[in-house]
Amino acid sequence: MSRAALLPLVLLCDAACAPAPTPGVVGAGAVPLAYDLAEPRVARYGFADTTEFSIQAGPMGVMRVLSAESGLAEVAFRGAGEELEAVVRLVRYSGRFENPSHGAIETDEGGITGAWTVRLDRRGRLEVLDTPSLSDAARQIAGPESLVRPLFAHLPGSRAEAGAVWVDTVSLTEEGPESVTRARSIITSTLVGDTVVAGQPVALIGTESAMQVEVEGTSGGVRILQRMSGTIQGVVLWNPAASTLVERTESGALTGTLELPDMGFQGLPVEAVVRRWVGLRP
Numbered sequence: 643m644s645r646a647a648l649l650p651l652v653l654l655c656d657a658a659c660a661p662a663p664t665p666g667v668v669g670a671g672a673v674p675l676a677y678d679l680a681e682p683r684v685a686r687y688g689f690a691d692t693t694e695f696s697i698q699a700g701p702m703g704v705m706r707v708l709s710a711e712s713g714l715a716e717v718a719f720r721g722a723g724e725e726l727e728a729v730v731r732l733v734r735y736s737g738r739f740e741n742p743s744h745g746a747i748e749t750d751e752g753g754i755t756g757a758w759t760v761r762l763d764r765r766g767r768l769e770v771l772d773t774p775s776l777s778d779a780a781r782q783i784a785g786p787e788s789l790v791r792p793l794f795a796h797l798p799g800s801r802a803e804a805g806a807v808w809v810d811t812v813s814l815t816e817e818g819p820e821s822v823t824r825a826r827s828i829i830t831s832t833l834v835g836d837t838v839v840a841g842q843p844v845a846l847i848g849t850e851s852a853m854q855v856e857v858e859g860t861s862g863g864v865r866i867l868q869r870m871s872g873t874i875q876g877v878v879l880w881n882p883a884a885s886t887l888v889e890r891t892e893s894g895a896l897t898g899t900l901e902l903p904d905m906g907f908q909g910l911p912v913e914a915v916v917r918r919w920v921g922l923r924p
Contacts, residue, residue: 737783753780765799821859870898
């Protein structure tokens with residue numbers, strides 16, 4: 643949600659066609675839900691992330707903002723056992739940010755130079771070790787960490803049976819040239835059972851993320867403070883045999899307020915509708 647930091651700018655100045663999984667039945671035995679790769683390998687993921695903002699801007703009416711990203715990411719895993727590293731490179735990328743005041747900003751993979759290096763444990767808990775260089779346009783659309791985190795699943799790190807529940811807390815701070823965005827998610831995951839995708843059995847995991855986002859700093863020399871919170875519902879498909887994320891879908895809404903003290907605006911209502919998708923590609 644680093645793009646939430648872009649909302650004050652409005653006032654101041656292949657993706658979603660993955661096949662649906664075949665309905666399955668709840669598995670009777672425990673399945674391994676952990677990252678555990680026996681040898682280095684590469685996975686490729688398509689992704690799409692769309693957020694639509696609505697700002698109740700008083701006499702200016704409702705202002706609508708669109709932020710959208712899609713592309714193809716290559717994730718190279720190395721290491722095995724308790725700890726892994728992964729290098730993430732964007733093979734294709736398309737980003738677009740639209741607001742009614744300044745039109746549209748667009749960028750592609752040429753605006754992202756280099757790769758991400760992340761460290762993860764068996765539960766998929768991440769530490770971002772290195773990030774690529776982003777162009778000015780890319781920085782207005784993509785967060786240097788939030789773009790890659792959906793490529794990895796949150797898992798219990800052990801075998802689990804249907805009905806098992808685990809909780810992860812993810813805190814993220816992303817600094818821009820004038821503002822800081824702080825996001826915190828409490829993610830509750832439940833192993834629902836199993837299903838079949840392309841003839842392969844996969845674990846079916848339901849997720850619910852309680853999110854809080856705060857943006858503080860200045861924009862165009864004007865102080866800003868924005869707070870939003872809400873719930874994102876999701877489904878994760880995990881291949882236990884290959885220790886691989888197969889697909890993730892998420893959707894939900896955040897609501898909150900935007901304050902511009904220097905301009906006399908207090909508590910402008912803001913809503914963000916979020917839709918995300920990540921899917922394994924050949």
